[in-house]
Amino acid sequence: MIQNKEIKTFLSKQLEKVRREKEILIGLKEKEVSITGFDSFFFESPMSIKAEYSKQTLEVDAEKVYLSLFERTTNFSIPSQKKIYQLVGDRIVIFPQVTLSDTVICRIYINFYQNENLLSTKIFKAPFERISVDVPQKATSYRFAFRLEGKGEFYLKKLKINQVFEEVTVSNNTGANPSIALSKASKVEQFIDSIEKDTQNYKNEKKDLRIAAILDEFSYECFRHDAEILRLSKTDWENEITEFNPHFVFIESCWQGNQGHWQYEIANLHINKHRTALKKLTEYCKRKNIKTVFWDKEGNENFEFFKTAASYFDYIMTADENTVEKFKEISSIHDVGILPFAAQPKIHNPINKNLHHLGGIAFAGSYYNNKHESRKRDIEEIIKPALDFGIDIYDRYYHLPAEKKVNNTWPEEYQKHIVGSLDYSQMNVAYKNYNMFVNVNSVQNSKHMFARRVFELLASKTMVISGPSQGVKEYFGELVPVSCSKEETVNILKTFLHNPVYREIYEKKGHRLVLNSHTYKNRLQKICDHIGLDIDLLEKPKVSIISSTQRSEYMENLYNNVRHQTYQNLELIVILNKNSMNSEEWKQKFSSLHFPVQILQVDENVSLGHCLNKAVERSTGEIIAKFDDDDYYAPHYLEDMLHSMDYSGSDIVGKSAHYVYLEERELLILKKVGSGAERYSNFISGATLVFRKDVFVSLGGFSDKNRGEDSDFLKRAKKNGHIIYSNDSWNFCLVRRANRNSHTWNITANDLLRNSTVHSICKDYKKPITI
Structure with a gap:
């Protein structure tokens, strides 16, 4: 009886625990906030703020203005009585998606209350990613607000606020894993939900290589971006090959193959000798002089499973060199190639890095x-x-x-x-x-x-x-x-x-x-080289560096910037926009570079935009890279920019997060404008413009002006549907000299610091930012 009573008490406690956890789960769900735009915000009318609701943009012109979510007061000593603000979880997770002008400062305020009393306030300054806030132990409710100051635009794409509860545990219904933290499980669920809205751009580039293949899903996804791949069916492969006319047939050591169509037809053929589909396919290719390549990616441990299949092929390549001699023994092939795994930048890339930080x-x-x-x-x-x-x-x-x-x-x-x-x-x-x-x-x-x-x-x-x-x-x-x-x-x-x-x-x-x-493009090139196929998949586009200058004293800096670039396929066009500059002197100086150089003299009365247009018109590259004469471009700058343009599928790439050196204070700072690093963006620094030449042609070039020609170019590009991407903050530094009059952009050090983060005090600003 005592034992039964103890069991009954235990079960009762467990049922109460489950009931409580269920209540918390329901409560957490009810407290979720998900809004777009400003309809749910209150801001006091006397403050000079204008809302363009159709564009979901606020025009901010105030020293300080608060946007209170749900509550029609900006007196934050008063707690909210709304149920959605009542605390159930012990942590609040905020996902703010905002864009603001570089002249606007935005902060998020989270106020916690115990009944009627304000307990504490947490403040976070833009730029934002995922914000996680621990709830004070005695807190019963909270309030949320934006604080804006400055002059410019504030755009709220979406705001999500979730409460999570660390201590709740829920079964995963497998029987093996008794419980996991709800916060972790819900974190992954929120992550899956949030990434569904992420977008990535792909360029529809012409693919010169045609491959008929049998691949697993992982490999197909990795190879398909760099070649035209036909996945062969088991029933009609002969007609498919005839119509497609591939450069070669490529089959890997897969267990399923082409979404399961080739299951049991590649592995264990030394046992399942009645399965002859693969042998018939390779024999047909031999008769038609179509090269066949087998890729073993299972390694030494699974060699026996795929050795018979491999013996049917003209060429064998393996990811594990420990199988090379074995493959030679079971085939007539004396040159077994090495083909390791790789990455596909179109799907393995840093786009939106840490946007959904886990x-x-x-x-x-x-x-x-x-x-x-x-x-x-x-x-x-x-x-x-x-x-x-x-x-x-x-x-x-x-x-x-x-x-x-x-x-x-x-x-x-x-x-x-x-x-x-x-x-x-x-x-x-x-x-x-x-x-x-x-x-x-x-x-x-x-x-x-x-x-x-x-x-x-x-x-x-x-x-x-x-x-x-x-x-x-x-x-x-x-x-x-x-x-x-x-x-x-x-x-x-x-x-x-x-x-x-x-x-x-x-x-x-x-x-x-x-x-x-x-990359898998590197691996495809290795296959082509191994089988004697004369095709170049790794050809780099030609980049035309353009620069316009009126200052002889910065020509040495420009020379060093371009001379040290690691990217190989280059040309340089320099516009001398000062009548007194000696073009012959600089032609001789720049003639030592290992790529073509044009030094052109243009009358000093024409605009910067005109000079840049002249440079682009004289260029022969597919890609144009604008270099300012007085800034720092590290050796890997262009190499990295071209990588970013490729994996992002963008038309224009640059930096909306970059370093600035304040010469008068010997301060190296990190300035963030627009969307920040590794993001699609509306704005990038004009000194970092790298763009496809066809974008320039479609826009009719730069505007005929001395200031703002780059931002105008970006606005028109965005309006016309061109994709702009901001890569990381490394390998470039905008140099602000002590003499402000030597810059066309007249801004004080304090103004720059307002929207920047100090990196270090230093005399050598190049070393810390060069990778």
């Missing part, structure tokens, strides 16, 4: 308790220490019932860190919304084969810490720290999680390395 560190993958012993040790050495740093784990088998993942259930201590699972496209976005990712490798003794995720993360500008891997060391060196012990892992995490600028340097270098050498 946390500090994450791991995506699965757990195996029945194989990969070295990988299991790495989980203990790499992932287990990261538990103390709040790691999020994305479990590939998360949604499977317990009985179907007996060998893939994470140990108990990892369970509360499992946040769910994401599909491939969602995970590609998650990559760029963490500060770091942890990686472990099933294959550790290969020079070329390791998790493809490493390439993808680096292309997303996210730092990676890896478990032991010969390949990771060979390819990335110090850019991907490799840990072999718990102590090493802790030291690496402390170093890079606590030092974001230091981490960003690693991210930048890793990103550039991958985009230069380890």
Whole structure:
């Protein structure tokens, strides 16, 4: 009887707990805020503020104005009586999507109340990303407001406010994982919801390479942006090949193949000898002199499964050099090529980096308790220490019932860190919304084969810490720290999680390395070279650097800026807009450059816009890059700009977040205008304009003016549907000299500082911003 009574008491408590959790879940849902525009805001009429509701824009002209959400008062000592402001959660998460003029300062105010008393106020200054605020212990309600000051425009695209409750736990219905923190689960759900509205632009570029293929979904998504790919059907491949006329047939070691159409037709053919579809296909290609290429990406461990399929092909390429001799033995091929994994910049990129920031560190993958012993040790050495740093784990088998993942259930201590699972496209976005990712490798003794995720993360500008891997060391060196012990892992995490600028340097270098050498376009070129196909997929567009100057004293600076550029396919057109400047002197100086140079003299009475138009008209490049004579352009500046133009699909690229050096104060500051770094934007700094020449032609060039010709160019470009993108803040510095009269843009140091962040006090401003 006593035992039954104890059980009854226990069950009663559990039912009460479930009931309470259900109430909290419902309460959290009811307290969600999601608005667009200004209809839900109150601002006092005496203040000089005009609302253009159709454009969802406010014209701000005030020293200080508050926009109070839901409450018709800007007296914030008074709490709200509205239910939506009542606190249920212990944390508030805010997603503000705003754009404002660089002359407007915007702050968010969160006021917390205990009954009728104001407890505390939290203030956040634009630019905003995801804002997370812990609720004070005694708080019962809150209020939200914007505070604006300055003169210009304020645009509110969307505002979302969610409450989360850390302590509530909910079952994930798998039976293996008893509970996860609601805040983590809801965080992932909110993330999935928010990224549905994200957009990315792709250029419909002509593809010169035609490939008939059998690929898994991951590989198809990665290759299709750089070649015209026909996925062969199992029933009509002969007609498809005849009509498509591919340069070659490309088939990988896949288990399903072309959305399951080729299941059982590629793996285990040494056992399933009755399955002859693949052999018939390759024999047909031999008769028609169509080259066939087999790519083994499963490595030494799964060699037996695909050895028969590989033997049918003209060419074999493998991701793991440990299988090369084996493939030679089972085929007549003596030159087995190496083809590692890579990244696809069209889907693995830093666009909207940290727009939906999810946390500090994450791991995506699965757990195996029945194989990969070295990988299991790495989980203990790499992932287990990261538990103390709040790691999020994305479990590939998360949604499977317990009985179907007996060998893939994470140990108990990892369970509360499992946040769910994401599909491939969602995970590609998650990559760029963490500060770091942890990686472990099933294959550790290969020079070329390791998790493809490493390439993808680096292309997303996210730092990676890896478990032991010969390949990771060979390819990335110090850019991907490799840990072999718990102590090493802790030291690496402390170093890079606590030092974001230091981490960003690693991210930048890793990103550039991958985009230069380890994209799927690089891999396609390697295939073409290996099979003797004369096609150049890596040809770089010609860039015409244009510059107009009236100042001989800055010609040396311009010379050094262009001389050190790492981008190779260049030409330079310089307009001397001062009658007294000696064109022959500068022609001789610039003749030492390794690319074509034109030095043109134009009458000093014509406008800057006219000079720039003249330079573009004389250019022969597909891309135009505007250089100012007195600013700093680091060696990798153009190289990085062209990468950004490619992965963003933009027509114009530049910087709306960049460094400024205030010479009189020896201050290096970071100025943010427009949308900020790694965002599609309406505005970028005129000194960083890089654009496609056909945009210039369609707009009729720059306006005939001496000031504002660049901002006018951008406005007209945006109006005409051209895409503008802002890349990162590195490798450029706008130099503000002590003599303000030497600048066409007359602005004080204090005005610049109002909308900037101080980086450092220094005499050498180049070194800190050059990567």
